[in-house]
Amino acid sequence: MGKDKFIYVTYIRATPEKVWEALLMPEFTKQYWFGVTLDSDWKKGSPWKMVFSDGRIGDGGEVLEIEKPRRLVLKWRNEFIPEIKAEGYSTCTMEIEPFGDATRLTVLHEIDKSESKLITAVSGGWPKVLAGLKSLLETGEAMPGLTSVPGCKSQEAVNQ
Template sequence: MADKPSFVYVTYIESSPEAVWRALTDADLSAAYWGHSNVSDWQPGSAWEHRRTDGSGIADVVGTVVESVPPLRLVTTWAAPDEEPVRSEPSRVTFDVQPYGEIVRLTVTHEELADAAERDEAASGWAAVLSNLKTFVETGAPLPQEPWLVP
């Protein structure tokens, strides 16, 4: 059986690992640059949700915290809520936050994707979100236009 597709994105951020970790795990901060709040207690085995910020409380992505080593590593499963399972296992996202001299090297690995089309969608989404995260952490404000909304 062929390996399932994966996607890896690396970016460098003028910040500390602690600030990047907070941006990834604090519901208010993630809402500011992602358009969704990442909600969990971030303990291994705990549930997490990627909730809309429109007041509906709807989660577009749900999963489980697999590994949490603040401020250096976060591993979560990702699945769509309330849908028939498309696959037997959810995809998996790993955030590796590493000091890199006076900056941070953030590596995001999205694994166990269903197919090449899902990998392409993930690649587009992660590029937009992580560009906005980088800008937000470095400047205190997100990009003036949400990059995922540009046609």
């Protein structure tokens, strides 16, 4: 069986603790991750899910490894596009290391399947998410256009 995998690396001028917080805490993710909230108690073996601003579940799975603020490994499956969900679980590893005054964040996403649609989808999403995260931590502002999924209601619209 083939494998499909990518590795993205970004350097962020912030501490590992801050990068960790910004990756997981809703008050941060809502600003740069298309408005999503990652919902979990962040313990090994616990479920996690990605909730869009309109309440739909995007992806989800299980926390395989967690070592704050260094390493997080998630079992990861798409939950809302049937043909991608059918591919089953992928593994996403996030590694956070100090690098001089900055922090090196590595995201490795892989699945035991060649030409995976899930990997194609997330490999297109991660650059935007990581660039948004970097921008938010370095400038205090996420890039515009990243606060909601196009076609998904923004949080204020949901609250109305």
